[in-house]
Amino acid sequence: MSGPVNSHPDPSDSGDAWVYAPDGRQFWGTYGASGLLAFDRVRGVLLQHRVEWSHFGGTWALPGGARHRGESAVDGAFREAAEEAGVPDGAVRPRFSAVLDLGFWSYTTVVGDVIIPFEPEITDPESLELRWVPLDEVDTLPLHPGFEQSWPALRAELERSETIVVDAANVIGARPDGWWNDRAGAADRLLLALERLAEEGIPADALGLGHSHWWPRFRVVLEGAAREAETRDAQVPELTVVRAPGEGDETIVHVVKELAQRTPPHTVWTITSDRGLRERVEAKGSRILGSRWLWDRIDALTD
Incomplete structure (x- = not known):
């Protein structure tokens, strides 16, 4: 499989650039991307309603984004969750991670348990809303296609x-x-x-x-x-x-x-x-x- 083609590579190595698949599909993050699925056994999972101008805007997904060069998927997921949803340091303990690896680009979902309850805050312009969603209600929302595809397998593991x-x-x-x-x-x-x-x-x-x-x-x-x-x-x-x-x-x-x-x-x-x-x-x-x-x-x- 041919490698990625980066549009507008960022000299700061933040990874904030598109990667294009051989078939023309585009994916965000020169070095891949990751997101945090924070699970509270009482309130459900923390989801982000994506702003309309974003990729698949108007859908619901996880706080997340492009990884920086040399940044681990776990560190990237927690950094993005803090930047986008105000997730406090130490409030979520990672339990497992799942990787979608396309060869030229990857997305890592880091699933973690909330050990210190918190209320999310919209801390950047990428969110219309942040909400704790009960597990049985996640499927009722218009989900980001990538999250929609991965949700059944993630859901099956959450309560274990x-x-x-x-x-x-x-x-x-x-x-x-x-x-x-x-x-x-x-x-x-x-x-x-x-x-x-x-x-x-x-x-x-x-x-x-x-x-x-x-x-x-x-x-x-x-x-x-x-x-x-x-x-x-x-x-x-x-x-x-x-x-x-x-x-x-x-x-x-x-x-x-x-x-x-x-x-x-x-x-x-x-x-x-x-x-x-x-x-x-x-x-x-x-x-x-x-x-x-x-x-x-x-x-x-x-x-």
Whole structure:
């Protein structure tokens, strides 16, 4: 497929230019584009009524726009949401992303959960209205063609949640780095690595899920001397430390059971290579990932 043809390339590298497909269709963003689908479980999703002079003006879509050169899709989506809808920093936590890749141009939808309620504000001239729309009412609006096409698949995932439960003792024991001399210190190192993993997320294919990238929550179960590790919950809300009062396996089974029974549906993975524990948590509805899988994800973190 032939590459894009840019009209009026912007010397500031903002990406604000048209890209033309081989068949003549035009797409906004030299470096692609991205948008934020902010989901509030009470109010619905945040949609933008696009001003008439914009591309597909008069339709409803997500706050979003062209990515800057070198800007990640996630950063671009949150920047555009702040610029167009006044979405406050830290108010939305990313959960997964979905990419439409045409080869010469791509659009990334970043789906996030509202963790700090806010009211959107029209902060630039590109919006006629910003509105929280209940999920069942989205289809009643005249939608931007691209959003209309992607909405059914996005809608199917919105009410699901994902948590990875970590058998810290088993994971730490899988790497002979001297942990037996300082179990609390080894647990601290694991928690620090998991903070970064929670922030960067995990490629969807590594979890056997659809779309492109996921940001699951983590619950890390510590037992024995490892319980003296620092509590890092305040630094990264997506990571919760659970200190087992006794044997870690019993706490892990309890945590998995509680998560798996939640409504709306909750997908749970347990990271352990202990065969007996694997069988017990599978019986409670958990999927299984081995300790080696987690170390591979940690080792792949960018510096």
